[in-house]
Amino acid sequence: MTGNTRVDLKVVLLGKEYVGKTALVERFLHDRFLTGSAYQSTIGAAYGSRAVRCRDSGRDREVVLGVWDTAGSERYESMARIYYRGSGAAIVCYEVTDAGSLERARFWTKELRKYEEDRCRIYLCGCKRDLVTADPPLRQVGEAEAAEFAKSVGALSIETSSKTGENVDILFRRVAEDFIKGGAGANNQLSQQQAFALGSGGQGAPSSAAGVSTANDPGSSRGRCYCLG
Ligand SMILES: Nc1nc2c(ncn2[C@@H]2O[C@H](COP(=O)(O)OP(=O)(O)O)[C@@H](O)[C@H]2O)c(=O)[nH]1
Numbered sequence: 001m002t003g004n005t006r007v008d009l010k011v012v013l014l015g016k017e018y019v020g021k022t023a024l025v026e027r028f029l030h031d032r033f034l035t036g037s038a039y040q041s042t043i044g045a046a047y048g049s050r051a052v053r054c055r056d057s058g059r060d061r062e063v064v065l066g067v068w069d070t071a072g073s074e075r076y077e078s079m080a081r082i083y084y085r086g087s088g089a090a091i092v093c094y095e096v097t098d099a100g101s102l103e104r105a106r107f108w109t110k111e112l113r114k115y116e117e118d119r120c121r122i123y124l125c126g127c128k129r130d131l132v133t134a135d136p137p138l139r140q141v142g143e144a145e146a147a148e149f150a151k152s153v154g155a156l157s158i159e160t161s162s163k164t165g166e167n168v169d170i171l172f173r174r175v176a177e178d179f180i181k182g183g184a185g186a187n188n189q190l191s192q193q194q195a196f197a198l199g200s201g202g203q204g205a206p207s208s209a210a211g212v213s214t215a216n217d218p219g220s221s222r223g224r225c226y227c228l229g
């Protein structure tokens with residue numbers, strides 16, 4: 001693969017503390033889910049990267065997603081701004097079993113539109129989908145409600161489970177593909193046609209969900225990862 005087929009994309013994760021941002025990054029970067037004492041609240045921010053291979057106009061492109069995982073607590077709010085500045089994409093997370101976390105997602109979305117205007121594509125991610133699959137009454141945020149909110153801000157919505165891996169690669173692959181199609185620095189707000197719910201057979205599901213490179217795929221590089229205090 002020649003150098004000019006490789007592009008870098010800065011992605012930031014935002015959202016209330018404990019909704020599952022770090023677990024989402026862990027699943028994407030390392031295809032693992034940490035439980036129990038392995039869990040540590042993110043301090044400041046953590047960075048990791050992974051390359052995803054996409055097809056664009058008949059040729060292979062490698063998108064290196066540089067992912068910034070931020071701390072969700074309000075204490076670190078001003079720090080989070082440092083990380084979303086200049087991002088090409090933001091994954092704004094909430095937890096499907098916590099209505100309050102969607103309110104926090106609305107806050108972050110407003111912030112992004114205010115400071116980044118339309119330079120940053122927004123993906124609204126409902127985390128911990130496995131919890132409502134196992135026990136539907138736990139659900140506090142409906143898929144339709146989230147999709148409607150996403151559409152109103154030119155974002156795309158999806159529900160994921162980092163525990164089972166459901167929709168995680170689909171989400172990050174979509175982030176990479178949208179970037180390739182839209183071009184760096186272009187108007188990054190998703191059009192009304194693009195802004196719909198992804199996954200679970202929804203109309204936004206990519207035709208090839210199996211397209212993301214995995215650890216067994218030579219086209220993938222499961223990236224290095226380090227933390228900043
Ligand atoms: N069942 C389930 N638990 C999850 C999922 N994602 C995260 N968690 C758990 O939720 C807690 C907070 O997750 P974490 O990723 O640290 O949240 P963060 O503060 O947003 O980074 C941890 O105990 C995780 O194990 C998920 O997809 N399913």
Ligand SMILES: [Mg+2]
Binds near residue numbers: 041
């Ligand atoms: Mg975290």
